[in-house]
Amino acid sequence: MAAMTGPPGSTISGATRLKLSTMMFLQFFVWGAWFVTMGTFLGEELEASGSQISLAYLTQSLGAIAAPFFIGLIADQFFSAQKVLGILHLAGAALLFLASTMSTFGAFFPVILVYMILYMPTLALVNSVSFRQMASPEKQFPAVRVLGTIGWIVAGVIIGWLAWEQEAQLSQTYRMAAVASLILGVFSFFLPATPPTHRGEKTSIRDILGLEAIGLLKNRSYLVFFLSSIAICIPLAFYYNFTNLFLNEEGVKSAAAVQSLGQVSEVLFLLLMPFLLMRIGVKLTLAVGMAAWAIRYVFFAFGDAGSLFWMLLVGIVLHGICYDFFFVAGQIYTDKFAGERFRSAAQGLITLATYGVGILIGSLAAGPIVDNFATDDGHDWTQIWIIPAVIAGVVMILFLILFKDRRVDHVTMLDAASTTLEAPGIAVPREQRPRSGTP
Template identity: 70%
Template sequence: MTSTNRIKLSAMMFLEFFIWGAWFVTLGTFLGKNLSASGTQISLAYLTQSIGAIIAPFIIGLIADRFFSAQKILGVLHLVGAALLWTASQSTNFDSFFPVILVYMILFMPTLALVNSVSFRQMKDPGKEFPAVRVLGTIAWIVAGQIIGWLSWEQTDKLDITFKMAAAASVLLGLLSFTLPATPPLKKEGKIAIGDVLGLDAIRLLKNRSYLLFFLSSVAICIPLAFYYNFTNLFLNESGMKSAAAVQTLSQVSEALFMLLIPVFFIRLGVKKMLAIGMLAWVLRYVMFAYGNADANYWMLIMGLVLHGVCYDFFFVTGQIYTDNLAGERFKSAAQGMITLATYGVGMLIGSLVSGPIVDAYATSGGHDWKSVWLIPAAIAAVVLLLFMLLFKDRNAAGKAPVNTPLTEPNEINPLI
């Protein structure tokens, strides 16, 4: 990969996640304070992410793998998204906010797979090259959170500005996208099948038993993840933490560190151990939140945030690279869309439907009984971890194949497993 392409891809990844982190982290607090939304309504707003992720594979299968260049459709989606984010900032109640953010997330979620697809197509060894590019996205979340904390938007009820900031970044990425390395569709010959249009050919990956178990684990582990995304900022603010959004960027600092170390862990641990360690970290994180507070146990809140690096990198980034290796050249984009469906789609959808009513059930006169709330996702994550360790078979023969060797058929044993 040339240095010019590396810079462009890094800028793309930075803006992609700056847009998301600029408003998504504080969404629950914005809805609760500015729009007087309930826990169930907050979960419904976050559920739009899942709807977008479920639709994403169909969009990716249509536009990026068959008909249009990925970087061009990425630009169009972000330019339209900028207008929607600005409109969302003008909302005065939940009823007017919800349909706007729903349409926006339907357009935004496919871009997560598109930026991965554009990146992987320029790399000879994604296992080594991708983390250095993807880490810019993590840095972007840190920058967004620090801006929000530095300007005290949480304390002054000015979180509507976060949507305007995201809209400006979306315009920049929309324009930048048209200058990115060309990522034309790979499938040009032959009859157009309905499976190509819907991105269904990536489903063939599920014929691999190990990948099927990974896919199901991805769905299940994202149920407790919804609690973290939907309510952590509200929880920290209710706990009395000052500049919570800025402190939350410790999660991204940890994420950036571990992301750079992924190539090393890949070689030493293999996929199964990395995924298992990631899930164990989720159990520990929620326990820390359950027993932490802004006084004597403040360190537990910090530790819960710092564990995010292990939680995210060891599961999500590992899973993205694993999926790319398994897919091969023919349907990389559709495969990335499918794993987005499993995680941010189905898993987070179920999690959002479950988490909102649970948080409402533990509402108190002064906020919420957060100890009881956080022990529930901790228990769910523990069960998923146990089942994964029992059922996932590690067939890796150390040193027999490089980590970037793709499969030619979906039922072959992937060297990553």
């Protein structure tokens, strides 16, 4: 079928599709190359405490909070998205290489903090560059975005193949990410032109943070969902911050590669989610996602690298249900609940609450808990994992009792599922504006 490039409304060409897919692959390869194993790197090579590891991971939350300001006040107003993307990744490459040379947590932390403040806005920028080239993002974007998930998986497989975890060479992950970031930084200047969409417009802090949607919280059920989204991010922080360190202490070989099964399951379970929404509705779909969090941590608590290794594998594969059935389904619910007027603002608000406030609280809580169960030869992981399992279970029970919204029926939820786009840690509606959408 013939294709051509051009403004929105035209058909995306094969060359443009290849550029966007390459951009997505590198974008998430860069992140996956170091983020998964940072806890092990800090704990084993920099001798950081659990609290310090959590402090390093909460830079993601600080970056998520800063990202809407960056996009709304800079990229939307003054400069083309692909140029801002290139500059941020070039600066990020230098910071990642600098991080690889640090030998103490005190020196490492400010570098990774600045890096995450620069990196998190690029997640919105790659979406913006992609959407502006597509006539039908809901149909064309998934095939491009899936390369990002593949990039994350490939990064984990490379780390496992080169045995950097077993040989205490995780500083190499930052150098690998730096090279990929450098390549993406240069490549970004050859991406399709994406000029600012709101040049000359006045943008308020209320617009940037999506606070115009705050009135949605007057509805009791949506308030329950909103607070549950924040609360479930507390156990989520345990997974992000400490799973790789846990697997390595348990003696799992190529732990980063094994963890990539979680991203594979994201793709597979995403295909099942629309059918689940149609059959059981949003309330039970969200509850299934929460239940999966509790179950996975129970499996982590009692599994091991020996005869019970299957429990660890199931816990990792459950990531697809944990993420897709709660976070993606939640974004779909928000999309339909908010309606046309507040759709983008509501997505920005829920993202700020979860990846900003929720994971921030979770990271601050997880570190001291892990430190409390430190032992002479590692940690008492059984006691550690039981805590987020209980938290997730309590959140699920309260949600089932208090959430009673029946206004969004199965048919409209299924329709929303067909127009909502997924990314690891991020779900993006097709109408999303970069300044008020997810980072």
